[in-house]
Amino acid sequence: MEQMLREVEPLIPALRRYARALVRDRASADDLVQDCLERAISRWSQRREGEVRAWLFTILHNLAVDRFRRIKTRGAHVSLDETPESEFGEAAAQDQKLMYQEVMNKLATLPEDQRAVLLLVAVEDLSYAEAAKVLNVPVGTVMSRLSRARERLQREIEGPATPLGNIVTFRSVK
Incomplete structure (x- = not known):
């Protein structure tokens, strides 16, 4: 010692x-x-x-x-005495987590081909040409699948349109 x-x-x-x-x-x-x-x-x-x-x-x-x-x-590590009170508060994150989970659930309901295109283009940031190459389909197919996937996902998230009841539609007469 x-x-x-x-x-x-x-x-x-x-x-x-x-x-x-x-x-x-x-x-x-x-x-x-x-x-x-x-x-x-x-x-x-x-x-x-x-x-x-x-x-x-x-x-x-x-x-x-x-x-x-x-x-x-x-x-x-920051001492509590040295930290201003404004640092303690934080906006609740439950709403964002619930919305994220809802979008993920709705995304899972899309058909496989639409979901794949949407993920490649919107999430992985591939160009239409790159996504077409990955999926071995024409670029036009990628564009149409992406359009349908976006529309369907938006409908799923917003929910079904509620009918307005007794609405009379007019035809145009020439």
């Missing part, structure tokens, strides 16, 4: 400098160095003989990379 202290303690200022340069925050850098030292002490017996300095910097660097990845996926 005494030998470990003799080797590690003089390196702490250099580790702190490197950590501060990496994370650009004094408190986070100190936490990172503390985590590094904790890991080094708990795994002291696993180190290879030789340069302790490189081993400690490797541990510190790997911990920093892990922290950056965690922040990237979870978002940065």
